[in-house]
Amino acid sequence: MGLYDVFSGPEKKNLTIYIVGIMCYKFALETMTGCMSNIVLTRYKYNPADAWGVIVSVNYACQSIGSLLVAPLIKRWSTPRVLSVSILLFGLLVLIVPILEGVTGGGRTGLGDEKNYAEGTWPPMIIAFLFPAVGIFHGIVELIRRVIPRDIVGGDPVKLKKMDSTVHICYEVAGTAGALLSRYWISYFNYGYSLALIPIFFTGASLIWSQIKLASEQADAEAGRPKLRRHSGSIFGEMAAIFKAFFWSVWVGLKLVCFNRSLAWLIPAYTLPLVLHRYLENVLFAHYANFALSKGSYQQLLVSGSNFGELCGAFFVLMFSNAVPTPIPWLRLDAITLMIVWIFPYATPFANIEGWVWFLAAIMIFISFGWASGDVSLVAYVQSRLAKVEDIDPTVSPLGAVMAFLYVLYIIVFAIVNKVVGNIMDSYVKDLVKTLGSAKKWKPLVGLKATQDAMFWTGGVVMSVCAVIVLVATFIPRGSFALNPQVIDDHDDEADIMASMGTDPAAAARARAEAEKEGKDGEGYARKDMIEAIVA
Template identity: 40%
Template sequence: MPLIPTGFSQVWKLFSAKEKRNILVYIIGIMLYKFGLEAFNGAVVTLATNRYDQDAFEAQTPSRTFERVGLLSGLNQAFQCFGSILIAPLIKRWPIRTILSISIVVFAIFTAILMIIDAATGGYIKPANFTPQHPNDFSYYGHYNTDLIIPIYCFTGIVYGMVELIRRIIPRDIVGGDVEKLQRMDSVVHIFYELSGTAGAFATALGLIPRLGNNYAFIITPICFTAAGIIWFFLSSLKTSHPSEKEDLNNDKSGYVKSILDKFLLFGKSVYIGGKIIFTKRRFIWLWSGYSVALYSHRYLENGIAPQVAKRYMENSAWSQIIVGGSNFGELIGALTVFLFANTIRTPMPWLRLDAILLMIVWYIPFFYPTVNEVKYAWIMAATFIPISFGWAAGDVSLGAYIQSSLTNVESHDSHISPLGAVMAFLYSSYIVLYAIANPLLGIYIDSVYNAQKTIRPALFYTGGVQFTIVSIMVFVSTFIPRGSIAFNPKMLNKQLYDAEHTEDEKIDDLNSVENSLHEHPPVHDIFDLDAYF
């Protein structure tokens, strides 16, 4: 089928005047949110990296930097899930616009805590004429225990999860249940979201951290978040996700605490059911490597390898955000490419295979010898991360639609848990567990090699090259597991495969099967959408 690009003007005509206004307001708010988020995450990770190195230097002890940074990132991811579960009952009781605005303002307050602690313990903005006496001289930092960053970052993860849940639900309240409008709005919003993220990463690395220091580089985050909250409050007449009358009566009687406990129990049950579905059916078993393992590798690339290389190769932790900026740009191109080729490539198989191949690019990193403190090498690495993240984003976006459509005909034996919600709960929980365990363990190995040899290249041979080769093989091989997937560009598999197992003579219109499933289940890409299915 030939590629027929869809112009922005054609897409824009799909929406009513009120929907256009709400979309513009939402996009302005989300760009402010993403810019502030990149500044916060980038500054905190680089701050922790510098402080742990400084602690080891002053105490004359072996470095444990990337063990602790790995733990920091892993726990933050886990607490995001916790936050999304905490906020879910509130969404059913109050207007989403109000909950979103309040949540982002609370997030802004939480991000300011670390700066308050730094100032209270003698920290200050990096002086313009500051000249370090040695590589680990950060005398403008506050004098507090560096491990304090971990619980603070975890608490911000809770609020982060709350905002992310609402952010993924609110498009349906802006444009309703129309599938085409939802897909187009998601695509347009995602483009501006990644543009802002790319700009935020570069601004943090090149402007904020050099001028203000890691300890105050995220001073714009509370400002951006508060502005986003105020702007989102002007979203007009959004629908509210009301529970059924019976559920509402039960919630009123039981209260918020019991509702939260019920959510946790239901989530645990969903994980179990999702794992059972995935590992007992051929057409689903490949999803674990295609989604969970691939997502883990992408997160480790950005939150593990990028900071490690920036600090140990280039001796400037801030430049990890330049590398992440390149990764964000690759994600933008990947999402846009899938949008343009949606009529030509109907399954995630070609994208996942491309992702698996492009992962092999990381093999150059153990043999990369950049000159210390020369920023051009950070830009070179950023350029190499573009195709890697392009492949992952293309596979991830297309895989979301496949998971929805392939689970349409799976029967549920529990009225409170949909197969789609259960499978997504298992897949995303698998990623969280894998990332939370592997990141600090690999950090311990990285630190041990660095302490012994004063370089991390031998470690990156295994944590980068070998690990990503294993992931590449797993993802690539898994794409040939479903029936009918041997072709280079297979046709839509989900309903075709389901009926092939039950009624071999029935003809299936693949496009209609996808559209029907999307009417029943709006787009889902991670655990933060699961409340709609619980």
């Protein structure tokens, strides 16, 4: 059966439109963080590493706020319309930077020469407000792209799986290509002007996505039914209710995670690897490219290797989902591959610096392979672990509550780590900055020794300690001491979770009896759920 054989004609059209749009989105998105980070790290005069860490943390917090806005927005307008308008506004906000660069004299000299490029005279502090602001629209787009597949092809699981897997492949291919190629236009156009790529591609994605026609709307049109009347109540009241529900979910998630053995290990096993992966791509890569190699565009080459590693990791887990039925082996692999980061403080670059960066990008494939394989398998475990208790409380979703708590914890830990790491990096390079000026003016490898000394702590030690914590956490669940455990929970866990939610003890007892009756039918926590989570 061909990939598209299960889809109807309109579904094929919508799927193609959606894929083309999301590839435009991902291709350009890979330029944004690299440009924003380099503007801060090369143009801030005081504590640039510390400043960038804080800005990234606030950006992630704003992304979570944006995701909360989706629910009231799609009650008033169709999902494709919200998506297309959000990404258009996202691109227009980013356009502020290249406009400022142009009107303040950026590029008077040095186009094509990263070190001698004449920067615009606009205040770089604008990034501290702009990057968090775009985070709101980023959060809206990221959440909608996870819910719109059902709007496009309906609820058929076969269609959803085929659509999600196809989109996932195209998304990562575009991301790898975007990160790889952005190194070259950043090297020529520098950071300010390179951001002009984003509004161009985002506007294209907006126009493309605006052509999506929802399956429900098409059915109504064919049947001659009137269009669905959208909700018109107070959006502020709904937003207040959503924020209240979100924080209630975080509280419920805290209780579920902290007081159940089958979930408590998620705090180090899920949160820490996610923090470290974002920290590696957005902070460590930026520090090494700017301060050690004095060429910020090298960050994008490292990110391209990381993106390709994520793609390989997800496919590898999908391929071996039956042979490795729990996330434990993948998480242990993740902990081991984190040790590769010691290459930053200890390895001496080749004489050919660009060849060295390509070598590092290839090494980063293994680190992100470990992270992606652990992440997708662990998310599938959480989904299946809470599936049977999802409907016991009409006011809150246990799965949503647990993920909300873990996400908030991730934001908090990331903010703390970034602040500490930024201060450490600034303390090691401040003398060079004071003597030689901006990092981009340094000769190649002038800052290598100082950066490596800092990365002994901010890279090697931090990653190693966290790797040990993750490795120890994989031995917390019941049955996890096996090399490749088949089951890592037992029948009592489900009843304990229900009790943590305040469910009637009799109902919890019945759930335990039902689970025991099912016996080994539940082993492997539903491999089908794992596959569906991976391709999503």
